[in-house]
Amino acid sequence: MFTSEETLWPQGNAPSPQFCDEDERLSVLAAYGTQGLLDDPELEQLVTFAADFCRTPVSTVTVVEKARQRFLARVGLDASETPRSTSFCAHAMLEAQPLIVCDAMQDQRFADNPLVTGDPKVRFYAGFPLVSEEGAPLGALCVIDTEPRPEGLTELQHQGMTVLAAAVMRRFGQRRASEAARSEIALREARLRRMIDSVPGIAWSGDDQGNLDYVNARWHEVTGAAVPLSASDWADLVHPDERENSLARWIAAMKEGKAHEDEIRLLHKDGEYRWVLSRALPVDEADGGKRWFGTVIDIDDAHRLSEARDLLANELAHRIKNIFAVVTGLIALHARGKPEVKPFADELNAAIRALSTAHDYVRADDARGVDDLKGLLEDLLAPYDGAKGERVAITGDEVRVGSRAATPLALIFHELATNAAKYGAFAHHDGKVSIEIRQPCDGEDRVCVAWRESSVHSKGKPEQEAEGFGSRLLRMAIEGQLGGRFTRAYSDDGLDVEISVPVSSLSG
Numbered sequence: 001m002f003t004s005e006e007t008l009w010p011q012g013n014a015p016s017p018q019f020c021d022e023d024e025r026l027s028v029l030a031a032y033g034t035q036g037l038l039d040d041p042e043l044e045q046l047v048t049f050a051a052d053f054c055r056t057p058v059s060t061v062t063v064v065e066k067a068r069q070r071f072l073a074r075v076g077l078d079a080s081e082t083p084r085s086t087s088f089c090a091h092a093m094l095e096a097q098p099l100i101v102c103d104a105m106q107d108q109r110f111a112d113n114p115l116v117t118g119d120p121k122v123r124f125y126a127g128f129p130l131v132s133e134e135g136a137p138l139g140a141l142c143v144i145d146t147e148p149r150p151e152g153l154t155e156l157q158h159q160g161m162t163v164l165a166a167a168v169m170r171r172f173g174q175r176r177a178s179e180a181a182r183s184e185i186a187l188r189e190a191r192l193r194r195m196i197d198s199v200p201g202i203a204w205s206g207d208d209q210g211n212l213d214y215v216n217a218r219w220h221e222v223t224g225a226a227v228p229l230s231a232s233d234w235a236d237l238v239h240p241d242e243r244e245n246s247l248a249r250w251i252a253a254m255k256e257g258k259a260h261e262d263e264i265r266l267l268h269k270d271g272e273y274r275w276v277l278s279r280a281l282p283v284d285e286a287d288g289g290k291r292w293f294g295t296v297i298d299i300d301d302a303h304r305l306s307e308a309r310d311l312l313a314n315e316l317a318h319r320i321k322n323i324f325a326v327v328t329g330l331i332a333l334h335a336r337g338k339p340e341v342k343p344f345a346d347e348l349n350a351a352i353r354a355l356s357t358a359h360d361y362v363r364a365d366d367a368r369g370v371d372d373l374k375g376l377l378e379d380l381l382a383p384y385d386g387a388k389g390e391r392v393a394i395t396g397d398e399v400r401v402g403s404r405a406a407t408p409l410a411l412i413f414h415e416l417a418t419n420a421a422k423y424g425a426f427a428h429h430d431g432k433v434s435i436e437i438r439q440p441c442d443g444e445d446r447v448c449v450a451w452r453e454s455s456v457h458s459k460g461k462p463e464q465e466a467e468g469f470g471s472r473l474l475r476m477a478i479e480g481q482l483g484g485r486f487t488r489a490y491s492d493d494g495l496d497v498e499i500s501v502p503v504s505s506l507s508g
Helices: 024-029 041-054 154-197 218-223 231-237 242-257 299-337 341-360 372-382 403-422 469-481 503-507
Strands: 058-066 068-076 079-085 099-101 126-132 137-145 203-206 212-215 260-269 273-284 290-298 392-396 432-438 444-452 485-490 497-503
Touching: 024 137, 024 154, 041 058, 041 137, 041 154, 058 503, 126 154, 137 154, 137 432, 203 218, 218 260, 231 242, 242 260, 242 273, 273 299, 299 341, 372 392, 372 403, 372 432, 392 485, 403 444, 403 469, 403 497, 403 503, 444 503, 469 485
Parallel strands: 392 432
Antiparallel strands: 058 068, 058 137, 068 079, 099 126, 126 137, 203 212, 203 290, 260 273, 273 290, 432 444, 444 497, 485 497
């Protein structure tokens, strides 16, 4: 906060006794950072004007330190400081009123002073106290002449010097406020650096050209390497298998100004490579550029655990597939030579194949890399889509499917597809099925799937579709397992089925 007229020490008041204690006084003086005011242009203008206004050859802004007095601004004087023991201003700063010495040779306080008996041969001195806003004496604004001046200063000169001394203190106040702000910023920065250095991961910042201007202490603790100046500087520490692609991905993200995330192996100071998660986020700057902030977190233990889990999951998946194969083989074996059970055996095997498809779909190592409802339906209905792929149309929103939901979904749409193959759209050469997925729907956080068959060439509900096992299966899967609801309606052209389930039931 800048010092204003209202916060200046009142003119005509002696300094506060509390701050006349030398330790207290020097503590206040240090807060001004007066070293930064040496040869200050504004102070130089003030002393030049003071000398001209009072018609003296010398004028100074003086601060009194522990063992010396320093001239922050001066005119007509070569020396930048003198010992405190010879200081006139050390006396002036303690007074309630300006110190006027008309003839130093005749003043017993100064007659033997080296500045009087020798150069610069001070005779006349007028010092106006510089007192801090809390009352600490700091020094004086003075004018000096080498000739005695019995008449001292005129009333106008006295008033003018008072105004100039107040201007000096305002400049001091600006400097003090600046120093306080700088100290506060430095303190906050130090705290921030300590905090960032203490986090378990590497943290850094840089510009939009890839130049790094800060890397926390964890970098050296982890890698033992010198602080990098750019991302490419630490590319040599990335495992050779990931190095080229990782650097290319980072450069692309930087050019596009998009958030970056990558898993790489980083060489540690013990000579071992460990998996780390590298993230970088761009932040818009006021000048239109971008500043990047990033972290590098060790995920080696989690990565190895994930690999072990994937290995176990793959082994379990392989065994489950074998179980499916054994079951279908047993069904075929027991149905052999028994034509009366063949239709049931065929339906049961088809249901098991649908479950197998769902199982393949949600496996973590599935090379297709998809886990949405559209993809699952495409897999399940592929056998019915015809050679040209024109019999099944799947449209709408992308909805994530979790492993728990995949099995009931496979049963639901397998049942609808087999019914369509027996009695509905797939039983006719020009029959078609359209599926629309909507999220959200029904004004809730739900997913709706509309199954519509067309070109069925039947009237009303077929006799074969009485409430039987298929209907009970749909109800069990939709309502019991997924917590949803469904409706069926038959028209002259085919069947319409509306299914609505909570999003949470599908993503689990």
